[in-house]
Amino acid sequence: MTKTWNNKAWFFVLPVLALVAFNALIPLMTVVNYSVQESFGGNVFFFEGTKWYSQVLNSERFRAALGRQLIFTFTILAIEVPLGVLIALCMPRRGVWVSVCLVLMALPLLIPWNVVGAIWNIFALPDLGLLGRVLNGIGFDYNFTRQAGDAWFTLIVMDVWHWTSLVVLLAYAGLISIPDAYYQAAKIDGASRWAVFRHIQLPKMKRVLTIAILLRFMDSFMIYTEPFVLTGGGPGNSTTVLSIDLVKIALGQFDLGQAAAMSIIYFLIVLVFSWVFYTVMMRNEGEGQS
Amino acid sequence: MLELKGVSKRVGAETHIDAVSLTLQPGSLNVLLGPTLAGKTTLMRIMAGLDPPSEGQVRFAGEDVTGMAVQKRKVAMVYQQFINYPSFTVYENIASPLRVAGLDRTLIDREVRKAAELLRLTPYLDRLPLSLSGGQQQRTALARALVKNAKLVLLDEPLANLDYKLREELRAELPKIFAESDTILVYATTEPTEALLLGGNTATLSEGRVTQFGRTIEVFRNPVDLVTARTFADPPLNTIDVDKKGATFLLDRGVSLPVPDHLTGMPEGRYTLGFQPHHLALKQQTPQSVPIRARVSVAEITGSESFIHLDFGAVRWVLFTTGIHHFEPGDSVEAFIDPRRVLVFDAAGRTMAPADGLVS
């Protein structure tokens, strides 16, 4: 009955499917393949089963990297989400300043990752950089290349500077979609600023904030360029997060099997976290719907 | 001619349209009447070809168009929201379907000006839609539908966002605008009065089913079942459950109504009576009228008419009458009903037989 229904659409989808297969599925399968084999030079492989997996999971080094990764991700989420919402709340809802604010907010998002790293690297240099000079000038012993705490501080400030805008823009989009009548009703009901936020703005922003948190989670969990450009994971291993460790294993030590297994575990962690978070948020969303 | 044959639409476990069969004639005006979520919009989307039906067939001029994309059909649709191209002038908005069709410039100009004249948009041709009033914006959308010369024009509550008086004007104009073509007009509305004002044919929709289709006034006067009667009543239909014993209907509180002559042969048992608010009167209007004592809940008075809300036991009725009649809540009144005006429904909600000739 519906055979003529939009059959043409498939022709447009096919190239995309092919593209996805080449740049996502096939590489992924290759990694799966590596993760269960031992490789020697000259393309000689042995099947190893789950050996690499158990090795990775039991390694102190992996756990440490994962721990650093989790601390980093949750720290920036804890800063960027509330800060982003706060900035969005302060932005004007109409008038000429709207576009000015939006452009200012969008600026950091337009700068490539490695450039951000380079900018902050120079900006924070204790002897040359403005930030480093000022901090040292006012009495802090600040040197991100030597002190782990300073490296962390720089990394987090950098990420917050770079990505809070994304949360701001999403939260702002959620905010301006709230009809005026809600604010007027709240005024009439004598609601405090906090009550307006808690009962009108926050519920109406929930969907976009879910998206914002998901995006920021996934992206920060996979952060590589910034710590790499800043200190290459140092000082010591202090900023060696998962992706940096992975590259060290794969390209530094050329442990292809171990790196592959680690990649898969890494991938699954991101997948499971995102999935659980999304389902929990959306289940609440549907509650009371009928 | 547009034919729907056993059309159903299911989304997941929910049935949005349930086995609808309709035949709409060229040049006809057809009203889809039903409350929100009755399936009016879904049905229109199927007619337009925006959505495929889950089951059944859509035929246009004898040809099966069930799977045909909307672009290939000569269909125009106007929505409740005023949908125009915001960056185009009114002129360009009206011209847009003609430009897509690749007509030459002088022909487009002629068609646009003709439609603008008909919809009284000529002074606004150079304006942008958003600088116009709601009524003018909707006229622009209608003009665009008109120049498209579509064989099927679907209007989905097109006047719902307009002022009462503007609605009145545009509603009167609409059938005239499309009168000269052999276009099939389909008009969805939630308001019974609007259906009556438009005339033509009406299909009453309830929970995805078409309960009745026929000439508008016929459907209004002789609904085939209780659901149709309820859908097509504004103010709401008055109803009451009764027992038929011999030649009388026994209501609560010792009140009884004689069973009209043509229905005396019905089996004994439980029935539902339904009667329109304007058939309930404050004075005895015919010798057959029977008084029923009820309590006033509230009286709503317009400048020339009264809607008196009555409580008869636990049942709510509305009495409509011309003239101004003040009552206090709690007042006891006698409301008269001519049993020949009463619609009788069986336990399954089917109308027992058309009411007496009096209801013509």
Add this chain to the structure above:
Amino acid sequence: MARIDLSAIRHSYMPRPSVEADYALKQVDHSFLDGGAYALLGPSGCGKTTLLNIISGLLHPSEGRLLFDGRDVTDLTTQERNIAQVFQFPVVYDTMTVYENLAFPLRNRGVPRDEIDRQVRETLALTDLAAVAQRRARGLTADLKQKIALGRGLVRSDVNAILFDEPLTVIDPHMKWQLRSELRKLHRRFGFTMVYVTHDQTEALTFADTVVVMYEGEIVQIGTPDELFERPAHTFVGYFIGSPGMNLLPVEVEGVQARFGAHAIALPGAVRDVKGPAELGVRPEYVRLGAAGLPAQVRRVEDLGRRKVVWLLVEGQELAAVLGEDEGLPTEPRVTFAPEGINLYVASRRRALEAAA
């Protein structure tokens, strides 16, 4: 509840209004009496919502003062004015239950807990919401949501007025009837001061004891529903109220007669100082069809079930007449006007007819 006085209120949305046309509200002086049910009726853009928002404090008027019970509240905030408002689209707090929605305005004002509970329960019963009290507000139908919005106003026993901004727009016809009559009942029972903004004449006329008709930023008539129907002060009121609206015929006044084309129509009284061109206003309900009178051509008949609207052509002029459900249309109808339904307008304003001596 309070009496609301509007004194020389003017409002413009422009920063520096200069000409009269810059004002959305041109000049409003009016008093809403304590316990009255009022409707502000007019087409979109007539200033009725502007006026409502000035009363509620969502807008500050460009000029003029607003008094509640004699106290100047022009500069007070919405909260301080202590009013309730129901909007066009139902505003409910999605995350709260119905009960919590009603408790919200009281909690914000720091009312003691058991007092809140008592008042919320009372309001739930009043608005028939008790059955859904513990449900989340979000999943409810539009009419229930609108009741919640109303309940949030009613729950505060000390509100000065309840304002309605086209509250039935998104409600299905059947539920409209129910909500409307419930509002009317609440008003009769408790005597709240209520102001109801609408473009729908049926809603305005059935809800209000006094209807304020607005047109282009001005009040054109204030009256009871029957005054507006029988004696429209302005041709706009004649047109806007009634459906179809009032018939207007161009006539020449000659004493107690009005000349309409080749015909003379007897006026029920004389008009002082009026000679020459005027308009005769007759509602379709007062147009009689019979064997005598002006010859008319039938153009079209709309059968609306409980009545029929007959569109006629008389002397080249379109004229509407109303027939009852069982009334037949004469084969060659002639038109007369019931004397009590005749109004005379000069330059759109009604001129009183004095009973002939």
